[in-house]
Every structure is written in structure tokens, then in C-alpha cells.
Amino acid sequence: MSTLRPLAVVFAALLVAAAALPAQAGKGHVHGLATLKVAVDGETLTLTLESPLDNLLGFERAPRDDAERRAVATMAERLRNPEKMLLPAAAARCTLAEVRLTSLVLAGTPAHDAPAGAAGAAAAAKPADGHGDLMAQYRYRCAAPAELRSVEVRFFESFRRLASINAQVAGAKGQSAKRLTPKQSVLKL
Numbered sequence: 001m002s003t004l005r006p007l008a009v010v011f012a013a014l015l016v017a018a019a020a021l022p023a024q025a026g027k028g029h030v031h032g033l034a035t036l037k038v039a040v041d042g043e044t045l046t047l048t049l050e051s052p053l054d055n056l057l058g059f060e061r062a063p064r065d066d067a068e069r070r071a072v073a074t075m076a077e078r079l080r081n082p083e084k085m086l087l088p089a090a091a092a093r094c095t096l097a098e099v100r101l102t103s104l105v106l107a108g109t110p111a112h113d114a115p116a117g118a119a120g121a122a123a124a125a126k127p128a129d130g131h132g133d134l135m136a137q138y139r140y141r142c143a144a145p146a147e148l149r150s151v152e153v154r155f156f157e158s159f160r161r162l163a164s165i166n167a168q169v170a171g172a173k174g175q176s177a178k179r180l181t182p183k184q185s186v187l188k189l
């Protein structure tokens with residue numbers, strides 16, 4: 001297989017394949033399930049988690065009171081500090097270069113095109129289908145990418161409502177897919 005194929009094309013193919021799985025049938029998301037795209041490109045390791053907010057937060061709309069606002073802040077803090085949740089193989093010597101969180105519950109993220117003002121924000125905070133997602137993107141720079149043979153994925157311990165993750169890997173060795181669970185949390189690259 002050509003390794004020159006752009007990663008975007010590989011991902012598009014994987015997404016089409018994933019769409020055929022029963023667990024992802026329909027246009028809505030599935031509570032308990034998340035997807036993780038893993039791309040290795042030279043020294044750069046990029047992991048993109050997409051999850052229903054329910055898995056991470058227990059609700060899928062803008063927070064309505066202080067307790068819910070604290071829950072959002074706690075979730076964001078955990079996701080921005082993935083040291084115990086994402087463990088690239090130590091020998092690869094990867095360091096986290098960037099984290100980007102995108103979700104309707106996080107102020108200032110480009111998840112929606114809200115008009116300015118409270119009315120616009122309120123409208124944007126209420127997804128049309130009653131569901132909401134979060135995307136967390138992690139970019140690592142790895143000093144020894146040849147040693148990057150695995151990533152351990154341990155979001156489950158921090159987010160108990162998350163039961164499994166459909167992982168899709170695209171790298172120099174080609175593409176693969178695996179379902180991760182609390183008991184099967186190591187992703188071979």
C-alpha cells in the first residue's frame with residue numbers, strides 16, 4: 001500500500017467503513033461510544049477524540065447552574081491534561097505540543113456560529129436534535145517516532161460513562177481499526 005496517500009483520504013475511507021458498523025448506524029451519536037482518530041506523520045502524533053457530551057459530562061446542553069458550570073470546567077481541565085489518559089510508548093519520547101477542545105458547552109470555541117449576544121449563545125447552546133458532542137485534539141511531537149509502537153488510551157477511568165472507543169489509526173504502516181475498552185486499552189500503531 002502506498003504510504004504517500006494523504007491522511008485525509010485514509011481517514012475518509014475509514015469513516016466510510018466505520019459508518020457501516022451497526023453501532024454507528026443512523027445520523028445521531030451513540031451514548032457510551034466515542035471515536036478516536038490517530039495519525040502518525042513523521043515526528044507528529046495527532047489524536048482526535050470525538051465523543052457525545054453525555055459520556056464526559058452527563059448532559060448535552062449549556063450548563064444551567066453553578067454545579068453544571070463546575071462540571072464543565074472539571075471536564076475541560078481533565079481533557080486539557082491528558083497525562084494519565086493518553087500514554088504514547090515512553091521510548092518514543094513524545095511531548096504534548098497542543099490541545100484543542102471544541103464543544104458547544106465551552107465558551108469561545110468555534111463549535112457553532114453563534115450571533116453575538118445572549119440570545120444567540122442560548123440558541124447555539126441548544127442543539128437541534130437534543131444531542132451535543134465534544135472534540136478533543138491532541139498533538140504530540142515525538143523525538144523517536146520509530147519507537148512509537150503503541151498508545152495506551154485510558155479515558156475510561158476519568159469518564160465512567162464512556163464504555164468503548166472506536167479507534168482508527170493511520171500511519172506509515174497503513175491503516176487499522178480497533179475497539180478500545182477499559183480492558184483493551186492499548187492501541188498498537
Ligand SMILES: [Zn+2]
Pocket residue numbers: 029031052053054060130131132
Ligand atoms: Zn447524545
